[in-house]
Structures are given as C-alpha cells and as structure tokens.
Amino acid sequence: MKLGISSYSLYQAMHQGRMNIEEVLAWAAEVGAQHVEIVPGLGFSFEETPELVEKLVQKAASLSIDISNYAIGANFITDSEEAYEAEIQRVISEVDRAARLGVKLMRHDVASREDTSILRFNEDLERIASACRRIADHAAGYGITTSVENHGYYVQASDRVQALIHAVGRPNFQTTLDVGNFVCVDENPVTAVKANLPLASMVHIKDFYIRPSRHNPGEGWFRSAGGNYLRGAIAGHGDLDLREILRLVKRSGYNGYLSIEYEGMEDCLTGTRIAFQNVQRLWDEA
Secondary structure (H helix, E strand, O other): OEEEEEHHHHHHHHHOOOOOHHHHHHHHHHHOOOEEEEOOOOOOOOOOOOOHHHHHHHHHHHHOOEEEEEEEOOOOOOOOHHHHHHHHHHHHHHHHHHHHHOOOEEEEOOOOOOOOOHHHHHHHHHHHHHHHHHHHHHHHOOOOEEEEEOEOOOEOOHHHHHHHHHHHOOOOEEEEEEOOHHHHHOOOHHHHHHHHHHHEEEEEEOEEEEEOOOOOOOOOOEEOOOOOEEEEEOOOOOOOOHHHHHHHHHHOOOOOEEEEOOOOOOOHHHHHHHHHHHHHHHHHHO
16 A cells, blocks of 8 residues: 555645645655645646646656556536537547656546436436546556546445446446545445445545534535535544544555545645544554
8 A cells, every 4th residue: 555645635735836736746755655646727737837747757756756646627418529529538638648647547537417316327327438438448558547536426426436437347447436525425435435445446535524414514614415514624533434444445455545635624734744644543553
C-alpha cells in the first residue's frame, strides 16, 4: 500500500495563491506521502499551461514520489450525438495526457442528471457504458486502467457503480472507490466498501460529519440525496467508521494507492496533514 494525497485536498491553498501545484508535490513529500493524485481544473490548468505536464513529471522524479492517478470530469449525457462524440474524444485526449504524466490509473466522471432515479439510470446505462468502453480500449494501449468514482449522486450508490463496470466489460475499467462518498446517497459506507472493494483500482479516504435531516446545523453543510446534513471532516474526526473501513481494505489484500481527500472547513494544509497522520496510524493498527 502507498499512502498519499489528492491535489484536490490543497485546492484552497492553490486558489488563494499560497502554493502552486509543483509546491503541492513538495509539501506532500515533506509530510511523508508516497504519491500525489493529480486533479486539474482545481488550482491549476493543463489547458492554460500545457508545459506543466513535463514539469510535474520532473518534480515527482526529483522528490521520489509517484504521480498515482489522473482524475478529470466528464459527462456523457448530452443533447446531441455530436456532443456525445465530442465528449468521448475529449476524454480520449485526456488519456493521452495521462500517459504523458506516466500514470497507469485515470478516473473520469461519466454522467450527471437532475433526475437521478433508477429508472433513468437504467435507460442511460448502455449509452454511458459504450463511451466508457471506447475510452478504456484506448487507455489499454498505454497500459492504463480507467475508472468511475462513486460521486455526483447519479452514479454514486455501490450497485450502480457495479452495474456500470459490468456493462462496460473491460478488465481495465474499474472503480475509484471513495469510502466516504456513499453517505451522499445515504448508503452505509462499511457495507458499500465491502461490496465494491473487489472492483477498486484506487481508494480515496475521506470523512464526513453526519446529522439527521430534522436537525439543521446551519452554515457549511450540504444535504444527502435523502436530506441528511453532511460536512467534510478531517479523516478520523468524523462520523464514518474509518477504523473498520481501513481494516476491510487491508484484509482484502488491496495493495495499491490510498489517497487522502480533504474537503473540510479547517485550513487545508492542517486538515490534510492530520488526515494523513490519522490514516497512517489507523492502517498500521488495522
């Protein structure tokens, strides 16, 4: 297992101009991270600064730290066939960028809708799967495994993720398993993690505070699909049973990357550092 962080965790500092993405890699190495997951569009842009690809490769090598995963947004629910094809081609071009970064893992989103019903999901499934299949086939030429993450409400529940992976039917299309995101659709994260671990190419570690829908805690919270109140927490400080979740991950034989995703209200450097230390300790104790 290699423990590291997602660049998304330090978006606040990049957005405020306190650090750039190269400094994120250096900071991660300082706190003991073995890898950094690259999430463009949040604090930096490859479109605006394409030379960053080579700079990050060189920076990671100088720090002896891996670039583990490349994570981008995508949505194959479009208004026309032309837009659908354009989105597929855009993500394929991002696979090419992932290859230049030297990663073997890439997460791309797949779909977003206001109507998140199972009926609509079933109607959309083959169209989404077809796009993912074509992208995975292109990625296979680089030895890259693509994946869908359980987030965005529409493709977030563990059974929907499984349904998509099986519909795609490619060995190099799996899931970026976010252990916390299941609570956004009111699913028990321990049960969901257990169900999807065999399909995981990457594991995100995060935590949430959870309050029932009848108890509005005020500013700083968002709501789950069922109306419960959620707020990002430092891993180990929130209401998820991270000790049991990490025990499950460890005993499953998973030996890939664990990536800290911090999205709490505390300063991002402090929150990410404490989360990293907590997860390291809980893993050792598992």
